[in-house]
Amino acid sequence: MLPPKIRSLLEDMRVERIRGASWMAQKGAEAYLLLADLLEGNELKNALQEMREELPKVNPTMASLYNLVRFIPVTDDPYLLKSRAEEFLKLIHEAKKEIGNIGSELIDNGDVVITHSFSSAVLEVFASAKMKGRSFRVILTESAPDFEGLALANELSALGISYEVITDAQVGLFSKEATLALVGADNVTRDGAVINKAGTYPLALACYDNSVPFYVAAESFKFHPELNSGDVELVERPYARNGHRVRNILFDVTPWKYIRGIITELGILVPPKEI
């Protein structure tokens, strides 16, 4: 049985509306740290076994939770657990920094970067480019119905980066103004597709149609080692508006074909020639 504190942490993750896959991985790693404080011996081992089931279910679309679970051994030793969880937290932190460093080299003075939804990896790229003194502008979608885009707008405002907010339906119009596109990822599948907030795929198509290079920022722990894009469960949160049920699948799938490169902490991955 998982302790109530852990259950409540998993519930916080389940209801989160704004934050993306990196935040989820971080909260997951913190749940393991907490477990190491609370349990030991067989109780710990059983709880870790349960976490193998429960943690990926918090958001089955996100590869980060799948990889975190694989990274943590099912052990009765709280010290081993603690050191592995801390290692993963360090990886999250360092990967994001390095992605910022690598990705910011793609941003030149005068660039107009279009993005969709809120990715902390993308924010890190913007922050790093700003630190390097690059002068650029961001076009971002408000990202209905939860408006993660406005959370990103707040962050950009605090960093002194100029931005413009658009509705989700205007990605076609504004991709024509962009010189670069950059989005995050919740899952990079075995067949090289990127699963990210719904609306990413239409943005990629519009960028392709207007010859705007389309990049994805994704830590290596967002790569799924086993699943192809068709096998990933896409989480949905339908809602009601004016008496109508509105479908709300949170993620869509962008094929490799439309992606110029994936910025990871290891470097920029480009599609193989035959694609």
Add this chain to the structure above:
Amino acid sequence: MLPPKIRSLLEDMRVERIRGASWMAQKGAEAYLLLADLLEGNELKNALQEMREELPKVNPTMASLYNLVRFIPVTDDPYLLKSRAEEFLKLIHEAKKEIGNIGSELIDNGDVVITHSFSSAVLEVFASAKMKGRSFRVILTESAPDFEGLALANELSALGISYEVITDAQVGLFSKEATLALVGADNVTRDGAVINKAGTYPLALACYDNSVPFYVAAESFKFHPELNSGDVELVERPYARNGHRVRNILFDVTPWKYIRGIITELGILVPPKEI
């Protein structure tokens, strides 16, 4: 000087959020009928001269207003004015019926038709297909921020046509489920592009990428005789959300390349081979 009643009718048209280009043309024609009741002689002639300026400005993106103005002579004779305005109203009514008749032949039993925003011509196609006993399903966007899609959902519900509402960002996901796409138009330009509610262009790209035939329903008075797509002013209504200004250009441009055909009251126009 335009009479206050006419000014107020133009203002109603300016603030309308849900209805499309056919409704605007109808209201415009009704304004001319009203003028024929209110004025005559030189006063009428001066008012009609002023309407040439004022009516297209109500929504410069819409070709229907431009064509209505061309259709109405600058005359001092209220009877001539009345008969021309009535002729245009009849044209609006008959064109829509015929588009419904022609367009419904494209819908087969089992079809899943995806659309965007609210077009009365598209609704007429659905109503006609339903009358002919076709069994089909509609996927429609809620069409933020004014939610015209939900107004369409109400109409479909009243007609007993099954439908599903999606967010604007899910057009990529749901185009994969569709067997046919059908949207309206505010302007078909000389270079064969379709100007319609923003979000139409990404939907067209997604349909093209998934081999879903993409059709446009547009009365002949929505064809602009002079302007190319780059010359049309795209009306914008920015708004504020959570302290951020949100850009809101109402229309985008879909090139002919992505359009399988344009359904008019004269028949279905297809792109020339070389495009």
